Amino acid sequence: MYDLVIKNVRLVSPTNPEVRNCDIAITDEKIAAIEDTISADQAKSIYDGKSYLAFPGLVDAHMHTGIYSHLSEDAITESKAAAMGGVTTSINYMRTGQYYLNKTGKYADFYPEVLAISDGKFHVDYAYHLAPIRYEHRDEIEMLIEKFGVTSFKIFMFYGSHGLHGKASKGSQNEFLMTPEGEHYDIAHFEFIMRSVQQAIEKNPDKSDEISLSLHCETAEIMRAYTEIVEREGTLSGLRAYSASRPPHSEGLAIFIASYLAHETACKNINLLHLSSQKAVDAALMMEQCFPHVNFKKEVTIGHLLLDVDSPAAGHAKVNPPIRDRENVEYLWSKLLEGKLDWVVSDHACCSAEFKLDNKNPDNIFLAKSGFGGTEYLLSGLHTEGTKRGMTLQHMAQLVCHNPATRYGLRSKGDIAVGYDADIVLYDPNDSFVVRAAESESAQGYTPFEGMELSGKVKSTFLRGQLIFENGKTIGESKGKYLKRPY
Numbered sequence: 001m002y003d004l005v006i007k008n009v010r011l012v013s014p015t016n017p018e019v020r021n022c023d024i025a026i027t028d029e030k031i032a033a034i035e036d037t038i039s040a041d042q043a044k045s046i047y048d049g050k051s052y053l054a055f056p057g058l059v060d061a062h063m064h065t066g067i068y069s070h071l072s073e074d075a076i077t078e079s080k081a082a083a084m085g086g087v088t089t090s091i092n093y094m095r096t097g098q099y100y101l102n103k104t105g106k107y108a109d110f111y112p113e114v115l116a117i118s119d120g121k122f123h124v125d126y127a128y129h130l131a132p133i134r135y136e137h138r139d140e141i142e143m144l145i146e147k148f149g150v151t152s153f154k155i156f157m158f159y160g161s162h163g164l165h166g167k168a169s170k171g172s173q174n175e176f177l178m179t180p181e182g183e184h185y186d187i188a189h190f191e192f193i194m195r196s197v198q199q200a201i202e203k204n205p206d207k208s209d210e211i212s213l214s215l216h217c218e219t220a221e222i223m224r225a226y227t228e229i230v231e232r233e234g235t236l237s238g239l240r241a242y243s244a245s246r247p248p249h250s251e252g253l254a255i256f257i258a259s260y261l262a263h264e265t266a267c268k269n270i271n272l273l274h275l276s277s278q279k280a281v282d283a284a285l286m287m288e289q290c291f292p293h294v295n296f297k298k299e300v301t302i303g304h305l306l307l308d309v310d311s312p313a314a315g316h317a318k319v320n321p322p323i324r325d326r327e328n329v330e331y332l333w334s335k336l337l338e339g340k341l342d343w344v345v346s347d348h349a350c351c352s353a354e355f356k357l358d359n360k361n362p363d364n365i366f367l368a369k370s371g372f373g374g375t376e377y378l379l380s381g382l383h384t385e386g387t388k389r390g391m392t393l394q395h396m397a398q399l400v401c402h403n404p405a406t407r408y409g410l411r412s413k414g415d416i417a418v419g420y421d422a423d424i425v426l427y428d429p430n431d432s433f434v435v436r437a438a439e440s441e442s443a444q445g446y447t448p449f450e451g452m453e454l455s456g457k458v459k460s461t462f463l464r465g466q467l468i469f470e471n472g473k474t475i476g477e478s479k480g481k482y483l484k485r486p487y
């Protein structure tokens with residue numbers, strides 16, 4: 001007897017171009033069988049799949065749960081938003097310093113606290129990427145892999161001298177990152193992080209493809225100079241001004257620096273996060289040519305694929321790197337369709353309406369906070385705009401399920417196949433809806449995607465065989481578990 005049989009779905013596979021009409025059987029939270037028909041009397045319970053598409057549960061590999069409100073609350077509301085979007089695995093960036101837990105120290109002390117707060121809160125399965133901020137963190141990388149199953153790390157290239165919000169950031173680098181006097185969050189620190197990550201890769205041959213370093217690539221010096229020029233000239237405003245203040249070549253240059261450092265340190269697994277522009281993508285492709293021994297993965301966000309500088313969302317769509325003009329957006333799509341970009345994420349950072357814009361100057365984008373949510377719309381957004389441009393369902397399943405799962409050491413996530421976790425999204429490609437923040441489980445209260453009509457809708461989400469979302473509502477208590485990787 002199977003625990004559950006989901007009858008009559010059209011299965012979307014990341015590894016097979018064919019969409020298969022079938023039934024899926026689940027036992028002990030795992031996929032037990034996939035057959036053309038599975039008899040109802042072989043199952044303790046039956047769920048009617050109504051001929052919907054069945055995608056593997058999404059792996060949203062870039063979220064920032066707990067950045068602007070306390071992790072204990074954010075983990076609940078924002079993981080509910082994830083379940084709405086068909087996401088069953090949320091991988092979150094976490095670091096010491098201001099925001100998040102607002103404290104510093106060794107990860108040996110800090111990270112157990114993160115895990116203790118997270119425990120029992122998430123409605124989807126979760127993991128963390130960690131950013132070595134203090135010098136001593138470099139020596140903790142191997143311990144984090146061994147003890148906590150954290151296999152991915154991050155560098156924020158511009159933090160050292162530009163802060164999180166550019167001009168709106170107050171205080172010094174050491175205050176912001178809470179680093180000891182005399183330490184610098186700079187290129188030299190990044191080099192030594194890379195050396196430590198590479199050492200860990202060499203010491204763990206069984207998981208060497210699954211240990212990686214991610215970089216947010218923007219150059220502080222370029223951004224500082226251009227922010228000043230844009231403000232002095234005063235001819236641009238809103239998202240156009242913000243894009244001009246952090247110009248695409250600031251991304252391109254940072255990608256060159258990161259890639260050369262990866263070459264210098266022989267750090268072999270590099271993830272270039274949220275490429276937003278033609279220059280960024282072209283720089284990444286050039287670096288791939290230059291350094292074929294480095295395995296580069298290139299990420300793009302659903303925000304950069306759906307929004308452009310003319311979006312009515314204006315300041316609500318402030319994010320780093322910035323939302324770009326339509327030409328850049330279409331370039332991202334063209335490279336995504338060519339298979340040059342590896343995965344799509346939300347970069348979900350719930351930044352509440354009251355906090356997002358400056359109270360006195362709501363129209364001044366330079367004073368707004370960075371980041372917004374969007375995990376709810378990851379699949380519908382990709383499907384809506386992807387279908388218009390001829391993207392296949394298989395390709396979509398690669399971009400939001402299989403590719404991030406593979407890179408980040410989630411060996412039984414990202415596909416619907418026997419032995420995998422029964423993470424399944426039932427999706428109706430023929431339904432459509434207009435995005436309304438009011439209908440989201442997120443605590444954000446607005447969304448830059450407001451009013452967009454998306455074709456295709458998540459109907460039900462199963463996490464390890466348990467129904468966690470149906471009919472527009474999340475169901476039951478939080479059932480997410482921490483994923484020690486490789487998982």
Ligand SMILES: [Zn+2]
Pocket residue numbers: 062063064093347
């Ligand atoms: Zn991010």
